[in-house]
Amino acid sequence: MANYAARVKEDIARWAAAGLVDVAQAERLRADVDAREGAGFSFGGVLAMFAGLFLAAALLLLVAANWDAIPRLLRVAGFFLLIVGFYSGGAVLKDHGRRAFGEALWIAGAGAFGASIALIGQMYHLGGTEAAALITWSLGTGLAALLLNSKPLTIAASGIAAFWLFSHGGDFWDGTAFPDAFPLLAVALWLVSLRTGSRAARELLLLSLLGYVIVLALRGSLVTIGSLLLLGSGALFAVAVLFLRQLDLVLRLGGRILAYCLLGALTGLALLQARYLDDVGAFTVLAALNFAAIAAALVLGGARSAGLRRIAYAGFAVELVAVYVITLGSMLDTVSFFLAAALVLGALSVAILKLERRMADRTLFGGGTA
Amino acid sequence: MSRLVAAALVVALLQIGFLSWVITGRAAILRNGAEVLLRIEPVDPRDLLRGDYVQLAYGISNLPVRLIADRPPEAGLSDGETIKVRLAKTADGTWDAVAAYLGEPPAEPEPEQVDIAGRIPPGWALSPESTVPVAYGIERFYLPEGEGLAIEIDTRMRPFTMAVAVAEDGTAQIKALMDGEDRLYEEPLY
Secondary structure, X not given: OHHHHHHHHHHHHHHHHHOXXXXXXXXXXXXXHHHHHHHHOOHHHHHXXXXXXXHHHHHHHHHHOOOOOOOHHHHXXXXXXXXXXXXXXXXXXXXXXXXXXXXXXXHHHHHHHHHHHHHHHHHOOOOOOHHHHHHHHHHHHHHHHHHHOOHHHHHHHHHHHHHHHHHHHOOOOOHHHOOOOHHHHHHHHHHXXXXXXXXXXXXXXXXXXXXXXXXXXXXXXHHHHHHHHHHHHHHHHHHHHHOHHHHHHHHOOOOHHHHHHHHHHHXXXXXXXXXOOOOHHHHHHHHHHHHHHHHHHHHHHOOOOHHHHHHHHHHXXXXXXXXXXXXXXXXXXXHHHHHHHHHHHHHHHHHHHHHHHHHHHHXXXXXXXX | OOHHHHHHHHHHHHHHHHHHHHHHHHHHHHHHOEXXXXXEEOOOHHHOEEOOEEEOEEOOOEEEHHHEOOOOOOOOEOOXXXXXXXXXXXXXXXXXXXEEEOOOOOOOOOOOEEEEEEEOOOOOEOOOOOEEEOEOOXXXXXXXXXXXXXXXXXXXXXXXXXXXXXXXXXXXEEEEEEEOOEEEEEOOOO
């Protein structure tokens, strides 16, 4: 955010110097950037949020310690009072303009709710119900986010859902624990995030969904799930390239959806490659497909998304190293593969550079609509 | 009162209401459920202490497949089925499995019999000569911090039993840890 603000201010200075905007307009633009930057980030706010998280963690640990100096019923009543106090106290603080402290108290309230769930599990020795407890906690926090229109609570609910996924999804041998219902929970929280306007929560959910698909592939079929992920991501990418604005009305991820599509496609290819590690022919084809996908993504969406560019570069580096390490048949085969790739990408870059120059010329001299 | 404070109170009341509903449900099982006494089996010591609860296994935790009256004719693998296990009182006062049903039991349990609900994890062979693990949701016993280990060592020295309340629908709820006739940890209703 700070980065972006600094860049925009440089641009405004340049535009003002070039006479594109007048001095008064430049001043107003700068003021607007400052106002938004102030709303987006403040150290005090972050520290308040940390304090809220610490408070929540302390409550959870207090339950874990099973401290029996206070009678049970009193402990339950105490936690109920904390829930009421944190949520309503947070609301009062927000009403009085103390936005950060209010949100921090709500986070503590979500913590008190989670701690109460754990306390009840402990009181009645409820075994094997962590999954149910985490889902309940996530849904309860999501409900609070919805009713209080709170971004931090939306992120907290998504974070709890992600924790459920990754704490249980890795448990390969215990099928009872597999978080089958995660996509449903993710969709519900996605809807909450649309209402509360939390893009961070949506990105967290999207990454978790990708993790869910990976776990699904590792447990089931690498080929089927990997191909579906590849095709699905590719199709969504195509839609995003053609109808970014319309798609964003639903997803509200800005240009980043392009980056996530590429990440999904590359993950799908990686799953397929993991299956064909010992099949030189298939592995080579998949590697070529990987480089082609990265090149295509850069050409089609690279200008619109910095995130896509970053994932493309990282994906390129990872695949290059992978092909280098996993020799294709013989080292000479790998050498010829790299040479062929160099020639193809080189030719492609010459063609694209030419195209870009021509388009630049047209916009400069013809004022064209391209 | 502002709209936001009202919303906050609604959130708090909904969450507290849900929690209270869980508590009253469990307390109802403790109050009204049929009490059965289950033998506790020693568990592999490596699995015993995770945090401050004791991991428990019962005599009925390993169920012989031949007891399942309505098991599928060809012996396939389990798929996370729920199961009702019919318990009957034995001579020594503890209760043991006498039959089990994957579907609804065909007849009501007789006096001195109780149906307890459990779940078979997926991937276990349902062939007549094998046994399958069944989880009843009572496999964990929470203790105040630091008291866990002493109890576990004891369960390997002499037989302990657990008094368990079973609701009408088969839901089980731990009631008291018993050492012979002594109730070591008796659970209050709330």
